[in-house]
Amino acid sequence: MPVFSPDEVVETFEMISLSHLNVRAVTLGINLLDCISPDFDDMASKVKEKVTKVAGRLVSEAEAVENRYGVPIVNKRLAVTPVALLVESALSGVSDKEAKRLCVKLAEALDESAMKVSVDYIGGYSALVHKGWTKGDLAIIESIPDALSSTERVCSCVNIADTKTGINTDAALKMGHAIKDLARKTAGRNGVGCAKLVTFANSPEDNPFMPAAYHGLGEPESALHVAISGPGVVRAVVEKNKDLDFRALAELVKRTAFKITRVGELIGRETAQRLGVSFGIVDLSLAPTPEKGDSIANIIEAMGIESCGAPGSTAALALLTDAVKKGGSMATSFVGGLSGAFIPLSEDAGMVDAAEAGSLSLEKLEAMTSVCSSGLDMIPIPGDTSAETVASIIMDEMAIGVVNNKPVGVRIIPVPGKKAGDRVEFGGLLGSSIVMPVKNFSSKVFARRGGQIPSPASSLRG
Amino acid sequence: MPKKEEHVVITVMGQDRVGIVAGVSKILAECGANILDLTSTKMRDTFVMIILVDTSRSKVDLKVLQGLLRKKGKELGVHVSAQHEDIFRFMHRV
Numbered sequence: 063m064p065v066f067s068p069d070e071v072v073e074t075f076e077m078i079s080l081s082h083l084n085v086r087a088v089t090l091g092i093n094l095l096d097c098i099s100p101d102f103d104d105m106a107s108k109v110k111e112k113v114t115k116v117a118g119r120l121v122s123e124a125e126a127v128e129n130r131y132g133v134p135i136v137n138k139r140l141a142v143t144p145v146a147l148l149v150e151s152a153l154s155g156v157s158d159k160e161a162k163r164l165c166v167k168l169a170e171a172l173d174e175s176a177m178k179v180s181v182d183y184i185g186g187y188s189a190l191v192h193k194g195w196t197k198g199d200l201a202i203i204e205s206i207p208d209a210l211s212s213t214e215r216v217c218s219c220v221n222i223a224d225t226k227t228g229i230n231t232d233a234a235l236k237m238g239h240a241i242k243d244l245a246r247k248t249a250g251r252n253g254v255g256c257a258k259l260v261t262f263a264n265s266p267e268d269n270p271f272m273p274a275a276y277h278g279l280g281e282p283e284s285a286l287h288v289a290i291s292g293p294g295v296v297r298a299v300v301e302k303n304k305d306l307d308f309r310a311l312a313e314l315v316k317r318t319a320f321k322i323t324r325v326g327e328l329i330g331r332e333t334a335q336r337l338g339v340s341f342g343i344v345d346l347s348l349a350p351t352p353e354k355g356d357s358i359a360n361i362i363e364a365m366g367i368e369s370c371g372a373p374g375s376t377a378a379l380a381l382l383t384d385a386v387k388k389g390g391s392m393a394t395s396f397v398g399g400l401s402g403a404f405i406p407l408s409e410d411a412g413m414v415d416a417a418e419a420g421s422l423s424l425e426k427l428e429a430m431t432s433v434c435s436s437g438l439d440m441i442p443i444p445g446d447t448s449a450e451t452v453a454s455i456i457m458d459e460m461a462i463g464v465v466n467n468k469p470v471g472v473r474i475i476p477v478p479g480k481k482a483g484d485r486v487e488f489g490g491l492l493g494s495s496i497v498m499p500v501k502n503f504s505s506k507v508f509a510r511r512g513g514q515i516p517s518p519a520s521s522l523r524g
Numbered sequence: 525m526p527k528k529e530e531h532v533v534i535t536v537m538g539q540d541r542v543g544i545v546a547g548v549s550k551i552l553a554e555c556g557a558n559i560l561d562l563t564s565t566k567m568r569d570t571f572v573m574i575i576l577v578d579t580s581r582s583k584v585d586l587k588v589l590q591g592l593l594r595k596k597g598k599e600l601g602v603h604v605s606a607q608h609e610d611i612f613r614f615m616h617r618v
Contacts, residue, residue, distance in 0.1 A: 071572070
């Protein structure tokens with residue numbers, strides 16, 4: 063008697079081979095607090111030593127697990143303690159200019175370590191400033207344009223808002239300037255440096271996705287987190303079942319999300335065990351790729367909407383996100399990260415088609431982020447958008463995260479020299495897109511007002 | 525103490541033809557992978573064969589076995605994959 067039915071085996075085959083089921087990333091979180099030293103060079107060399115030691119076997123073990131189960135792991139990544147915490151003591155008494163220079167040196171050390179262990183990205187060039195900043199935080203934020211334009215694999219997440227603290231609008235404006243500057247410094251590649259930078263509200267400490275990943279203070283010495291994928295699988299299921307009502311459809315998506323997440327759970331458990339580190343979390347987010355059909359927009363369209371962004375899209379996305387969470391949470395021992403559905407623009411070919419067709423706008427994307435998890439992601443905007451407008455777009459999104467008590471980020475790219483409707487190419491998984499128009503009215507006074515937007519009344523619990 | 529069994533599921537899919545079972549099982553025998561169960565059926569006009577093997581006494585590691593099976597699959601014009609059984613257990617069993 064067979065252990066598995068042909069239906070089950072063929073379903074697995076179809077999910078992996080035809081619908082792009084894979085594990086988006088295994089991300090190894092590494093504590094670097096023990097590298098802190100008042101001597102900067104000493105600290106940087108300890109960081110290099112520790113990262114290369116702890117992560118030395120990550121890629122080879124992950125590849126062995128890929129082989130064993132026949133499931134591709136697209137990215138292998140590292141996430142480290144937010145580096146703003148590491149640099150504080152080494153920057154004491156140092157001038158602002160010198161502090162910036164030293165921070166860039168640390169970014170280069172991280173980049174070298176990542177290259178040495180052959181991972182795709184290293185996250186954690188980060189500062190947590192949702193209630194204000196320290197000298198180290200400020201040095202990191204102000205060095206971001208130089209640090210990310212002079213390195214390949216370093217990613218940065220700056221948390222500027224939190225449901226419990228509100229929104230640090232001074233930090234939003236600083237990020238507006240940092241984003242503009244970074245776009246300028248990588249102008250030759252369509253401002254692609256901004257793809258490695260995200261501004262966050264309620265950033266999770268165990269996020270396996272880049273550029274938002276860092277190894278939070280509540281985490282153990284090291285932990286392995288898993289990011290699943292699978293929009294293509296859900297799309298195929300929704301497309302095949304056009305006659306189901308929403309209740310039945312939600313049930314079906316739940317079942318599918320269960321299976322997708324189980325793959326992540328298995329890969330995570332085994333990779334962590336082989337590395338001898340704790341297994342952290344599975345992030346349930348459905349993460350699209352530019353691959354045809356591996357698209358959240360296409361799932362929304364398969365539910366009966368002509369083009370993503372048309373009326374009904376937010377409700378469709380809400381159903382999807384909820385069903386994914388319900389099915390996924392049953393499938394893993396520990397849920398973490400962002401856990402929803404991602405709606406990046408350039409990384410999702412279906413979203414780009416919708417933007418080109420005119421059904422999807424920046425404003426509709428913002429509305430849709432209120433029912434999923436990623437925020438405004440990978441959206442190219444005109445290069446002449448002011449830093450204040452960028453900061454105000456960030457503040458809008460932070461407000462959605464803070465009021466709804468959920469993690470959201472902003473990863474936008476003011477592409478130098480490009481205007482609304484122009485086509486831009488970012489390459490690889492980052493995809494390509496048209497430049498989205500931004501409403502041409504000034505928010506300058508608002509963005510420069512400064513101070514903290516207080517936390518919402520709904521945060522007063524206890 | 526006997527070595528713990530390592531169960532691998534071999535999936536063969538494609539157009540039915542003479543020699544598929546022989547071709548695949550010959551490789552398994554040569555590699556020392558013991559067949560525990562074999563089933564075949566037709567799904568939507570496609571021939572599907574599922575073989576459960578124990579590779580704990582195999583002379584080659586899984587990667588090599590996968591390579592040999594893929595090569596044979598190409599010769600026979602069918603898709604052949606070999607995956608540890610846990611992937612199916614995890615996905616399809618609560």
